[in-house]
Amino acid sequence: MRTIKEVAELTGVSVRTLHYYDEIGLFSPTSKSETGYRLYDDKALEILQQILFFREFDIPLKEIKAIIKNSSLDRNQILQMQREMLVAKKERLEHLIASVDDVLKGDNRMDFSLFTKTEVEKMFHLMFINMPEEMRQTAIGEFGSAEQWKQHYLEVVASEEVQRRYAKVVEWYGGKDAYLSTLEKPISKEVAESYKKREEAIRQKLLEKRNCDFQSVEVKKIIGEYGFVMKQFCQMKEEKPLMLAVAQSYRNKPCQQAIDQQYGEGAAQFFAQAIEAFYSD
Structure with missing residues (x-):
């Protein structure tokens, strides 16, 4: 003692x-x-x-x-958890050291990859086990095997362009750890369907106010509800960047055509403008 x-x-x-x-x-x-x-x-x-x-x-x-x-975790499980965390940290540090070495050698292009190889593999695993079975089998058939699909995923996520996109998404979630935590606790199919129906109802209510000013209390109230629903659905810390991205998606041609076909000509443009007006304040 x-x-x-x-x-x-x-x-x-x-x-x-x-x-x-x-x-x-x-x-x-x-x-x-x-x-x-x-x-x-x-x-x-x-x-x-x-x-x-x-x-x-x-x-x-x-x-x-x-x-x-936690009584359900024994000594080895805790140590394994800590080992995975240390390996991820080690990979991140090695990655940064290699980037600094490149600069010292005269290569001024720093590599700002957001996720380590271990973290990307974890992301793939979480996506794989949580997606609908039909979608999973379709993807496996397209790539030939689950392993080939995984390798393709690792290569794509490692690219600079995709890493930059992830950096913005991680910012919306309030940090990388918060984002990875969200992946570990995905929303169930039933809850997702419920949110989808609620979003549909919000769009219908918004259409009824199509002749109102974007700054009117009626329109702002509906957009505020829309933002709250999306924040809860995506489990994000802040909904403004997400909602502005939603507004932008309404302006993209494929989405715009689908929305206009469902809700009438000009509906997508109206949704986008209403969201942007609300979040520009």
């Missing part, structure tokens, strides 16, 4: 920090001496090591506590 002072000297974590971890229920001593001093065994030190691993990634203490206290 070690005293709190010995643990602090061994790990580099201050006594004050260890006291705080105990207060919030994150890391408690194994027992206390007769005089009330905190004592820690080897198992406690192993838990502290896991906590310090997570702190390396600036993960909030509240989230670390939820992971550590």
Whole structure:
């Protein structure tokens, strides 16, 4: 058994920090001496090591506590989770080092790829397991096999153009971690269908106000509802960039033709203008 002072000297974590971890229920001593001093065994030190691993990634203490206290996760599962995080960080650092080396050699073109190879593979896996079976089988048939499809996906996502697009999407979600977290918790088919019906209802309500000014309370109220629905559906932190992108999509020829065919000539232009007027304020 070690005293709190010995643990602090061994790990580099201050006594004050260890006291705080105990207060919030994150890391408690194994027992206390007769005089009330905190004592820690080897198992406690192993838990502290896991906590310090997570702190390396600036993960909030509240989230670390939820992971550590999760009874469904054993020691090896937590270590595997940390290993994946470290590998992703290692790849990112190696990527940045290689970019700096290229500049030092005279190549002034920096590579600003957003995702590491591990993260892209994870993105493909999440897409693969969460898409409808019919769509998945169609894609596999097109590429010849799931592995060939995966390789194509990795090559496409690694391109500069696609990385730039992802950078904008990640910004909408409030960060890369938030975006990847959203991929892990996709909206169910039933919920997606519900949101689709709600969007349809909003468009119909908007059409009824077609003769109103874009700045009118009636139109603004409907667009505000539209933005809220899209924000919830896409699980984004901020809906303005998304809604402006939606407005732009209404101006793209294929979408414009489909919307005008469904709602009448000029409907797509009206939807786009109403959204832009609302979010330009």
